[in-house]
Amino acid sequence: MVAGQPRMTAPTRAVLEVFLSDPDAPRYGLEIGSHAALPSGTVHPILARLEGLEWLDSGWEDVEPSVVRRPRRRFYRLTAAGAAQAEAAIQAADARRSRLTARRATPLVPQIETAQS
Numbered sequence: 001m002v003a004g005q006p007r008m009t010a011p012t013r014a015v016l017e018v019f020l021s022d023p024d025a026p027r028y029g030l031e032i033g034s035h036a037a038l039p040s041g042t043v044h045p046i047l048a049r050l051e052g053l054e055w056l057d058s059g060w061e062d063v064e065p066s067v068v069r070r071p072r073r074r075f076y077r078l079t080a081a082g083a084a085q086a087e088a089a090i091q092a093a094d095a096r097r098s099r100l101t102a103r104r105a106t107p108l109v110p111q112i113e114t115a116q117s
Contacts, residue, residue, distance in 0.1 A: 005085070006046070006050060006053065006089070008092075008093040011046060012046050014036035015036055015038070016086045016089070016090060017090070018032050019032075019078045020078070020086055020090075023083045024078075026075040026077045028076070029044055029047065029074065032047070032076070047076055050076075050082070053085075055085055056076045056078060056082055057076070057077050058074055058075060059074070
């Protein structure tokens with residue numbers, strides 16, 4: 001893992017892809033989890049890490065919970081730098097995966113020693 005970058009797990013990638021699908025859209029946790037097919041307990045720690053890296057900004061919506069009959073939502077949005085870093089991190093993960101796949105596909109040719117008489 002590079003300093004200042006999250007470990008690119010499948011859930012982290014899924015969360016980033018939700019944001020990158022519309023980089024300017026504010027998103028809240030349950031919405032992100034729904035789009036990424038991930039539970040809240042997986043999404044929120046990822047959001048906290050990405051916010052800590054300053055890839056995301058967040059803030060609470062300005063509503064009265066008793067009026068909307070639900071708790072306030074915390075909205076997250078990619079920062080400009082976060083969007084660029086997310087794109088680069090996904091591309092780097094794809095490149096690593098391609099190299100590993102190519103390496104696994106290369107058959108090993110055993111060296112056969114011949115006995116000389």
